[in-house]
Amino acid sequence: MRNLFLDYRHELQRTFTGTSGTPPDWVPRLAEGNDAGYHLPGSAVWAVHGSMSTIVAGIRVLLMQALHPGALAGVYEHSGFKEDPLGRLATTIRWIFTVTYGSTEAAEEASGRVRKIHKHVRGTYVDGNGAQRTYQANDPELLRWVHVTYAESFLTAHRIFGGPIPGGPDAYVRQWASAGRLMGVEYPPLTEASVRREIEEWRASGVLRSDHRLAETVAFIRRPPLSPLLRPGYRILFAAAVESLEPEYREMLGLKTARIGPVPLPAIPAARVALAMVHLALGRRGPSELAARSRLERLGWPN
Known part of the structure; x- marks a missing residue:
């Protein structure tokens, strides 16, 4: 039983960071730097990103972001998400945790690295109104969609599964606006109401689109190539992410809430159990947070 638990822990670590047993090399570097960074212990950002709710949020935001055909084209054509989905996940987590826990220099460097990659991500897509459009990953519209759906998904999941x-x-949206600015988002929204209003405006505009690319991407997110140890729990968490979506977005994604015949399955309570298991395996505080606390202690910040 103990060996099975250790295997489960290592598979979780490998899935989230690309390594198991020891943190990836970028994590200890979060202890470096000469300032507190953009966010501190006790902040809304630390509360949300330190919660297990982020796992459901991560699934949910992938689904939401795929609804914009420009954002989907960039991922579909350039990211290699099918060939190396865990590598792409680890890269995204690295950026999120560096902006959350790192020094100002580390956060700016990590964001600059992503923007540099984005310069080469370009092409064309057809929007939901049938218009053909060109895109570049650093386009203000796409950056804004990614930022706003991120904030909305993380707040929604945290409301269900977090404290x-x-x-x-609103404090979370206001604080995480710094991440949007680092990525080039101009005047990011500062309240939850603004975030939700912007997403609804996109839906009403007709830009969002359901097509074969979206269906293929949703199918991949539903059944990614995970270790057999993680697949049962992931199915539960995916079902919870689907249940957390508003009905109109579930319909666009071609998804339905989990059921056995006419009987709805208790995806949310089951996901709470699954997240508790992940929490038990990974511990109360992750290595990124611990590295940040080490830097703050060195700088004399109250811990």
Whole structure:
């Protein structure tokens, strides 16, 4: 039983960071730097990103972001997500945790690295109104869609699976706006209401699109190539992410809430159990947070 638990822990670590047993080399470097960074212990960002709710949020935001055909084209044509999905996941987690826990220099460097990669991501797509459009991954419209759907998904998942947020949801949106600015988002929204209003405006505009690319991507997100140890739990978490979506977006994605015949399955309670198991395996505080606390202690910040 102990060996099975250790195998489960190592598979979780490998899935999220690309390594198991020891943190990837970028994590200890979060202890370096000469300032507190953009976010501190007790902040809304630390509360949300330190919660297990981020796992459901991550699934949910992938589904939401895929609804924009420009954002989907960039991933579909350039990211190699099918060939190396865990590598892409580890890269995304690295950026999120560096901006969350790193020094100002580390956060800016990580964001600059992503923007540099984005310069080469370009092409064309057909929007939901039938218009053919060109795109480049650093286009303001696409950057904004990615940022806004991220904030909305992480708040939605945290409301279901997380605890209180210091200062409330608006504090999280306001604080995480710094990440949007680092990525080139101009005047990111500062309240939860603004985030939800912007997403609804996109839906009403007709730009979002359901097509074969979306269906193929959703199918991949539903059944990624995970270790057999993680697949049962992932199915539960995917079902919870689907249940957390508004009905109109579920319909566009071609998804339905989990059922056995006419009987709905309790995806949310089951996901709470699955997340508790992940929490038990990974521990109360992750290595990124611990590295950040080490830097803050060195700088004399109260811990």
